[in-house]
Amino acid sequence: MPSLFSPTKPDRPLRRLLIIMALLVASLFVLAFVVTFAGILLLAGIEHWQQRIACALTMTAMQALAATPADDYATEYDKCLTDTGGINNGTVEACSSAVDAKVKREMNAIYGRLHARLKAQSPGDADRLEDTQIAWLAYRNGQCSLATIYVGSPMHGYCPMMLNIQRLEELKEMAGQ
Template sequence: MRPLAISLALALAAAPALAQEPQVDPATVRACFDDATGTTPDCVGKAAAACQSQPGGDTTLGISACLQGEAQAWDDLLNAQYKGVRARLLEQGGTDLADQLLDAQRAWIAFRDADCSLVYAIWAEGSIRTVMASDCYLHKTAQRALELRDMGSME
């Protein structure tokens, strides 16, 4: 597990369980991914916002769970895009290009986790810290998924 993911998991595990945990609709995230132009579309966060209107979604824990749920859906898309780009690079450019992508992805993961851990630390004195870090993780993950999608469509 990544450092931020561990922090977020511990924060949620230490809190009382939600009576009914709100759920993110992955189809909303997929539609955002499919329709987005560029890497910072307005639709990022809409699945989490819809989730927050469900019972339990308007608490600090619920908001965090919704943000993390959408981030997970984006992470699934990111991983699929990464695999597709890597396979294409192996076919077209061989191992060197595919290894450069791997290095770039590892560096990006380290950056995302460090940056969002910083956000968590900045807000360490408040209960909003998990919400802020989860929002950071969501937006950075969505942006990278879209970057990889666009990279895969380059000719």
């Protein structure tokens, strides 16, 4: 029985490793930059609403630097912000919600196909996929709730969108796409 993780091309494992490494490096870079930037903002004593907008701007800019297959959604999000007149709480919420709806549709379709394939090949693996997805949903919801509290209201839409994009890429990799 073919394994879900067996490569279909000889270069697939290297490509996957490079994508994972790029995501890890980009994530670390974003984290370091956001922490530094947030510290500077706090020291500068600017208003709370300005901090939120600055953090959203920073995260949007950093998202554009990450060279991953998720760039299509990042580009769509950035274009939406530009088309709606720039970054403010309302546009961040509207644009992230619009992009996230598309991400969720694609993620649900891939998850459904992957789950059906696993259920036919190895029901135990399908059960593990379900357990993992439930745990991931709990993580996403908790993480984004915390980010909304500490970063501000733009995170309410932006955080789930970003984590859903990352999860979509993980599911695509498991599905061999």
